[in-house]
């Protein structure tokens with residue numbers, strides 16, 4: 001299944017669960033959904049780096065555990081929603097438990113390249129921020145980083161998950177970048193940036209552009225650990241080869257014990273450079 005189809009299936013499955021449970025307003029509570037399906041949820045000590053949650057199966061009884069070291073409430077909810085994805089998504093229980101009983105270890109939060117993990121992440125985003133309700137909330141949230149913070153409070157989701165979801169639905173030019181040290185872990189772009197012709201998209205493992213607020217922020221790891229924030233401006237061409245020389249806002253926040261940094265680039269300036277078909281008026 002292509003990534004696009006996997007995402008569509010996750011969106012549809014999540015939306016039907018939200019409707020079935022009768023949620024009409026934010027926040028969508030994954031604990032409540034688990035309870036209604038007789039899935040016990042608890043915290044568990046997890047010594048394995050990157051492992052955020054577990055789905056357990058004994059016969060037809062399921063349980064969810066999330067790693068005790070996670071202190072971010074939004075990320076706990078995301079992790080529980082990710083495990084619910086493995087329960088609800090077609091084919092997941094069969095794939096994860098080929099022998100019936102067992103324990104599946106999850107690395108949630110868009111860090112895994114495994115398509116099964118990725119689809120569960122799509123499901124978690126769609127469950128906590130369902131399309132119809134979220135699109136409406138985005139329209140009323142304003143712009144840039146403050147809009148993302150507002151939506152995160154409304155949905156009780158982490159800033160990172162909210163920013164990624166926001167990039168799908170906003171009409172603005174937004175890029176959401178997660179980095180560690182000198183390198184970029186991943187980048188999500190809104191359509192207004194994706195659709196720019198002639199730009200090179202950011203790839204996993206790319207170096208952070210020198211001189212940007214993010215590069216300077218990451219030079220001191222205590223900024224990340226202490227969850228400090230910084231802001232400034234850079235240009236789209238600093239980040240995207242072949243991009244227009246348009247100034248963009250650069251908001252940077254350290255993600256604490258997660259050890260990574262979130263950068264939100266956004267602008268409401270017109271992006272069309274000197275494209276041959278752009279109007280001169």
Ligand SMILES: [Zn+2]
Pocket residue numbers: 082083086105106107108116117120
């Ligand atoms: Zn998983």
